[in-house]
Amino acid sequence: MTSHPPTNGTYDAASITVLPGLEAVRKSPSMYIGSTDHEGLHRLVFEVVDNAIDESTAGYCSSIHVIVGADGSCSVEDDGRGIPVDDHPVLGVPACEVVLTTLHAGGKFDTGSYFRPAGIHGVGISCVNALSTWLMLDVWRGDAHWTQRFERGRVQGPLTREHGSVRHGTRVRFLPDPTIFETTAFSHEVLAGRLEELAFLHPGIHIRFDDHRQQTSVIFQYESGILGFIERLNQGRTPLHRRPISITWKSENMELDLALQWTTAYGEEIASYVNSINTVWGGAHVNGLKTALTRTINDHAARAGLLNAENGERIATFDILEGLTVVLSLRMVDPRFEGQTKTRLTSHGVREVIDRVVGERFASVLAADPTLARLVVGRALDASRARLAARRASDRARFIAADIHVSDEVYQKQFGLRSKNWHQSAAWIANEELLARHAAMYDLPQGARLLDVCCGSGVVGHAFGERVAEKTGLDITPEMVELARRRLDKVVQGTVYDIPFPEASFDIVCTREVLHLLPNPGKPVSEIFRVLKPGGQFVVGQILPYSELDGPWMYRVFKKKQPLIFNMFQEEDFRKMLLEAGFADLRMTEHTLWESIDVWIDTHETTSLHRHEIRDLFYHAPAEARAVHPFEILPSGEIRDLWRWCIFSVRKPLG
Amino acid sequence: MAEFSGLTTHQHLIAAFQEEAAVAHRYLYFAKLADIEGHPEIAQLFRDLAEGGVCNAHGCLDFLRLEGDPLTNAPIGDTDSNLCAALLAETREFTERYPEAAEQAHAEGFPDIASWFETLTKLKRAHAHQIDAALSRLGSVGEPR
Numbered sequence: 001m002t003s004h005p006p007t008n009g010t011y012d013a014a015s016i017t018v019l020p021g022l023e024a025v026r027k028s029p030s031m032y033i034g035s036t037d038h039e040g041l042h043r044l045v046f047e048v049v050d051n052a053i054d055e056s057t058a059g060y061c062s063s064i065h066v067i068v069g070a071d072g073s074c075s076v077e078d079d080g081r082g083i084p085v086d087d088h089p090v091l092g093v094p095a096c097e098v099v100l101t102t103l104h105a106g107g108k109f110d111t112g113s114y115f116r117p118a119g120i121h122g123v124g125i126s127c128v129n130a131l132s133t134w135l136m137l138d139v140w141r142g143d144a145h146w147t148q149r150f151e152r153g154r155v156q157g158p159l160t161r162e163h164g165s166v167r168h169g170t171r172v173r174f175l176p177d178p179t180i181f182e183t184t185a186f187s188h189e190v191l192a193g194r195l196e197e198l199a200f201l202h203p204g205i206h207i208r209f210d211d212h213r214q215q216t217s218v219i220f221q222y223e224s225g226i227l228g229f230i231e232r233l234n235q236g237r238t239p240l241h242r243r244p245i246s247i248t249w250k251s252e253n254m255e256l257d258l259a260l261q262w263t264t265a266y267g268e269e270i271a272s273y274v275n276s277i278n279t280v281w282g283g284a285h286v287n288g289l290k291t292a293l294t295r296t297i298n299d300h301a302a303r304a305g306l307l308n309a310e311n312g313e314r315i316a317t318f319d320i321l322e323g324l325t326v327v328l329s330l331r332m333v334d335p336r337f338e339g340q341t342k343t344r345l346t347s348h349g350v351r352e353v354i355d356r357v358v359g360e361r362f363a364s365v366l367a368a369d370p371t372l373a374r375l376v377v378g379r380a381l382d383a384s385r386a387r388l389a390a391r392r393a394s395d396r397a398r399f400i401a402a403d404i405h406v407s408d409e410v411y412q413k414q415f416g417l418r419s420k421n422w423h424q425s426a427a428w429i430a431n432e433e434l435l436a437r438h439a440a441m442y443d444l445p446q447g448a449r450l451l452d453v454c455c456g457s458g459v460v461g462h463a464f465g466e467r468v469a470e471k472t473g474l475d476i477t478p479e480m481v482e483l484a485r486r487r488l489d490k491v492v493q494g495t496v497y498d499i500p501f502p503e504a505s506f507d508i509v510c511t512r513e514v515l516h517l518l519p520n521p522g523k524p525v526s527e528i529f530r531v532l533k534p535g536g537q538f539v540v541g542q543i544l545p546y547s548e549l550d551g552p553w554m555y556r557v558f559k560k561k562q563p564l565i566f567n568m569f570q571e572e573d574f575r576k577m578l579l580e581a582g583f584a585d586l587r588m589t590e591h592t593l594w595e596s597i598d599v600w601i602d603t604h605e606t607t608s609l610h611r612h613e614i615r616d617l618f619y620h621a622p623a624e625a626r627a628v629h630p631f632e633i634l635p636s637g638e639i640r641d642l643w644r645w646c647i648f649s650v651r652k653p654l655g
Numbered sequence: 656m657a658e659f660s661g662l663t664t665h666q667h668l669i670a671a672f673q674e675e676a677a678v679a680h681r682y683l684y685f686a687k688l689a690d691i692e693g694h695p696e697i698a699q700l701f702r703d704l705a706e707g708g709v710c711n712a713h714g715c716l717d718f719l720r721l722e723g724d725p726l727t728n729a730p731i732g733d734t735d736s737n738l739c740a741a742l743l744a745e746t747r748e749f750t751e752r753y754p755e756a757a758e759q760a761h762a763e764g765f766p767d768i769a770s771w772f773e774t775l776t777k778l779k780r781a782h783a784h785q786i787d788a789a790l791s792r793l794g795s796v797g798e799p800r
Contacts, residue, residue: 286693287693287694287695289693290692290693291693291694294692294693316692317691317692317693318691318692519766519767520766547781548774548777548778548780548781549778549781551774551777551778552771552774552775552778555770555771555774559767565767565770566766566767566770567766567767567770568770568771568773568774570774570777573773609688609691612691613687613691616687616690616691
């Protein structure tokens with residue numbers, strides 16, 4: 001630790017030296033805890049919890065108890081040694097008071113821990129004190145229970161000996177100051193998530209979390225460590241190999257604990273930690289891992305004769321990452337991070353060490369287990385070849401588009417695969433409110449005959465409920481036809497370019513988010529016009545850009561998600577297309593819907609490279625797109641996009 | 656005053672400007688891909704080289720601005736002229752270049768690329784309006800009361 005408590009002065013003098021420090025924290029809290037929003041608020045808790053974790057790493061604490069009180073306060077209690085209560089030799093003030101009222105004083109009393117988490121910012125518990133309306137300290141140490149109270153960082157009375165006690169430990173209770181924080185409501189999910197993470201990273205530790213606001217109590221205690229963690233992350237995914245690959249390694253100043261498991265999912269999930277700090281943006285350790293995996297898998301594939309040497313075939317990093325889940329926990333002395341929030345590791349030399357160690361160990365794992373090697377290398381090769389095939393899919397659709405005959409096969413393949421978890425593959429698909437908005441456009445008498453084209457699972461047609469007498473579905477994909485039969489009265493397999501029904505067969509046709517996937521969309525629209533009776537209604541929902549300003553940016557995002565996108569409609573295009581087909585009485589309603597793009601891009605249609613590029617497009621969206629198109633990037637890196645749904649209704653004229 | 660207008664050197668300066676501008680953007684694109692593959696030092700190399708490319712392109716403009724805009728040949732230099740040159744270029748893009756490109760893409764059987772050009776056409780139209788508005792604001796500031 002770089003700073004020390006002041007070394008001169010009496011109690012009064014010391015408090016004069018000390019208090020201005022905490023006033024600085026109250027004046028510019030963001031400089032110390034990163035922000036005063038949701039994130040900064042939770043950092044207070046983690047700062048205290050990390051002190052307890054420190055004690056545990058040093059071997060003195062086995063149990064941590066976190067309570068969120070009904071009054072919005074937080075209590076963190078451990079069974080560590082207890083903060084020293086004897087007078088500081090120089091200051092003549094109890095050491096615990098120095099810790100709570102002096103910036104960076106915590107490390108002074110820390111003797112056992114080597115790889116310190118030191119809180120996210122290492123600012124110490126005094127920042128928590130400074131930013132709390134009140135803080136109550138309880139210390140059980142020696143043979144007694146001691147208490148002291150603070151308000152906004154100021155001592156409210158001397159350290160008091162309550163009574164004798166044989167236990168040991170520390171409890172910090174505090175109420176975040178509402179004049180500092182934008183919100184003072186702790187999130188149950190955020191706290192539980194981090195506490196569970198810590199329990200996995202510190203096998204054996206017992207962490208209890210009580211939330212009195214909702215009368216819940218949960219205990220996190222895992223002996224399984226990061227192997228258990230990876231199983232948790234892969235819940236709901238199908239692992240490619242049953243046992244995660246585990247690599248552990250230790251040197252004088254570094255310890256690596258790594259678990260890898262490939263699944264049949266498409267996304268990648270890399271949870272990386274340095275001294276228990278979650279490095280959300282990765283950095284040197286993650287880059288070293290990627291390089292090592294790429295090199296080792298390519299070496300293995302080349303030796304096994306799996307690569308086409310003639311055309312110089314090579315498996316790219318993003319193909320190797322597809323479906324990969326990683327938990328990487330690194331402990332090291334004095335790590336260096338980038339930026340205020342410390343979420344990217346930048347220490348020199350780490351990348352090379354991880355690259356070498358993981359490369360060697362992973363190569364021997366593959367050599368020792370030919371079955372595993374075949375699965376893992378085969379998975380990466382599949383991803384690599386699928387990426388090329390995805391490129392060809394849009395190529396093939398293009399050639400056929402020239403004479404407006406669209407290849408059924410291309411669409412059947414793309415959507416057939418996704419049908420298995422269709423409703424999970426995007427939040428909008430089964431969103432009740434959005435479906436209700438489509439049905440609300442209905443303005444025909446009861447008893448109409450409805451056709452849902454490109455019906456998918458049939459949810460849109462189904463949403464019209466009792467308003468219509470008979471619901472028919474049409475889809476090109478056999479899997480979807482099967483799925484839609486659960487919701488619609490009758491489902492036919494066929495193409496929207498040549499709807500297999502005679503003229504004037506239906507009173508209403510509906511569809512949603514499909515015309516952008518079709519070359520020459522005017523043709524299917526005219527087919528819909530044909531099968532409608534005069535006076536019939538066409539209801540169609542479509543995600544559109546907010547204006548021309550986010551158009552090109554959104555085009556890139558959507559095209560990378562789905563190679564079959566042929567039209568980035570804007571509102572004026574869509575209106576024009578409907579009216580040109582002969583429709584009239586155009587009405588439109590708008591509905592916005594938050595969508596986590598992590599769900600939306602996690603399908604086989606989106607290659608690993610494209611998933612990365614999509615995220616990058618959000619991180620670096622041009623100002624003109626950001627000005628009109630709302631989206632948010634959460635601290636976890638998750639991206640949520642607000643989609644603009646436009647629902648159009650048009651009528652086929654009577655005459 | 657430069658006297659290279661219309662000479663081969665003028666053509667070379669325009670070509671060098673286009674080349675260096677393209678260098679900058681290709682390298683920024685390559686840097687993103689290097690980042691994804693986990694090669695931050697190569698990404699940084701590309702970003703540094705891109706920065707050099709920007710400086711070089713500007714170096715070409717240092718000469719070219721004496722003769723006119725390399726894209727439209729209109730005078731450039733002061734903000735008023737620059738806005739006019741920008742408006743000229745954007746207008747040409749949304750009225751001729753991109754609509755024609757879209758039409759051609761449709762004819763050759765690339766509806767997705769046609770849609771890309773149509774999307775750009777609309778953006779360029781919006782840009783032209785923004786520049787036009789800026790030009791009138793600038794004009795009204797400059798006018799004596």
